[in-house]
Amino acid sequence: MIEEKATILVVDDEAMNIQIINNALSKDYHILAAISGEEALRVARRTKPDLILLDIVLPDISGHEVCRALKNDIETKHIPIIFVTSQNRTEDELKGLELGAVDYFRKPFVVPLLQVRVRNQIDLVVKTRALEKMAWVDGLTGISNRRHFDKKYEDACKYAQRNKRSICLLLIDIDYFKQYNDHYGHAKGDLVLREVAHELEAGAARPLDLVARYGGEEFVILLTDSSETEGALVAEKVREQIEMLAIPHEKSLIHQVVTVSIGVTTSPADGVKFDHDMLLNTADECLYEAKASGRNTIVSTDFRPTVTKE
Numbered sequence: 001m002i003e004e005k006a007t008i009l010v011v012d013d014e015a016m017n018i019q020i021i022n023n024a025l026s027k028d029y030h031i032l033a034a035i036s037g038e039e040a041l042r043v044a045r046r047t048k049p050d051l052i053l054l055d056i057v058l059p060d061i062s063g064h065e066v067c068r069a070l071k072n073d074i075e076t077k078h079i080p081i082i083f084v085t086s087q088n089r090t091e092d093e094l095k096g097l098e099l100g101a102v103d104y105f106r107k108p109f110v111v112p113l114l115q116v117r118v119r120n121q122i123d124l125v126v127k128t129r130a131l132e133k134m135a136w137v138d139g140l141t142g143i144s145n146r147r148h149f150d151k152k153y154e155d156a157c158k159y160a161q162r163n164k165r166s167i168c169l170l171l172i173d174i175d176y177f178k179q180y181n182d183h184y185g186h187a188k189g190d191l192v193l194r195e196v197a198h199e200l201e202a203g204a205a206r207p208l209d210l211v212a213r214y215g216g217e218e219f220v221i222l223l224t225d226s227s228e229t230e231g232a233l234v235a236e237k238v239r240e241q242i243e244m245l246a247i248p249h250e251k252s253l254i255h256q257v258v259t260v261s262i263g264v265t266t267s268p269a270d271g272v273k274f275d276h277d278m279l280l281n282t283a284d285e286c287l288y289e290a291k292a293s294g295r296n297t298i299v300s301t302d303f304r305p306t307v308t309k310e
């Protein structure tokens with residue numbers, strides 16, 4: 001379920017039509033209104049509504065153009081659009097559907113029909129989101145899984161290159177976890193993975209930070225728009241927080257509690273193209289060094305990955 005009321009953007013240049021739709025739907029949904037095509041684009045980009053009811057004839061650009069623009073924008077292409085119009089020409093209906101609208105209905109409104117068709121679309125939005133979430137989430141820890149990380153990582157690298165920003169990668173590995181499992185059992189090991197994941201999320205809590213389970217007992221944190229100093233600060237904070245959880249680990253060779261080692265690296269901030277896999281390799285090398293230098297520590301480098309030619 002969408003926890004709060006779903007938001008529907010109603011685009012119509014006639015106040016009376018907006019009023020009718022508002023009366024029919026506002027009990028169950030949060031209604032936003034726009035009276036022109038340009039306003040619709042602005043509101044849709046800013047608020048990302050769950051559904052758009054879009055008139056075709058508008059005073060500036062047509063509803064078809066609004067639909068095309070929204071479907072061409074990565075931020076809004078997923079928003080379902082229902083055309084609502086007094087035009088009843090089949091070619092208009094066809095054009096709307098071909099542009100990516102999910103449904104089409106005609107004025108004057110039959111209110112119960114409007115309500116049912118809107119509810120069906122919102123139900124679909126809710127189910128799709130639940131499925132997407134399942135596909136992205138690691139079942140054991142509830143944080144993002146590797147697939148989600150891979151996607152977000154690619155997007156973040158492109159963003160960094162385009163905008164001359166740097167991103168930070170932190171690879172985190174639990175120390176002597178095999179010994180932990182062997183001594184305390186796999187179920188207790190699972191609990192540790194959950195606690196560590198929780199602590200990582202608390203330590204990298206900015207809206208654009210991403211914490212994911214990278215492999216068995218390995219995690220990754222992606223910090224968008226962050227310098228090497230910031231990356232090292234976050235790494236040191238989470239390392240310390242995990243140590244302070246004081247989860248007993250009798251078989252650890254360094255400490256009698258669960259600890260982590262962390263490799264940190266940062267991408268170039270000058271917009272130069274870099275090899276995304278190599279950045280990950282660099283973080284992995286740092287992690288290896290952190291393990292080799294005694295564990296329960298971080299190793300950070302400003303190593304610049306090899307520039308790729310394109």
Ligand SMILES: Nc1nc2c(ncn2[C@@H]2O[C@H](COP(=O)(O)OP(=O)(O)OP(=O)(O)O)[C@@H](O)[C@H]2O)c(=O)[nH]1
Binds near residue numbers: 178181189193
């Ligand atoms: N409980 C539990 N254990 C897991 C899971 N996935 C991987 N592991 C365990 O994680 C352990 C990883 O062990 P190693 O790669 O040898 O690393 P380590 O013992 O932590 O040693 P260092 O990294 O060198 O400190 C293995 O025992 C895996 O079985 C999981 O989902 N649950």
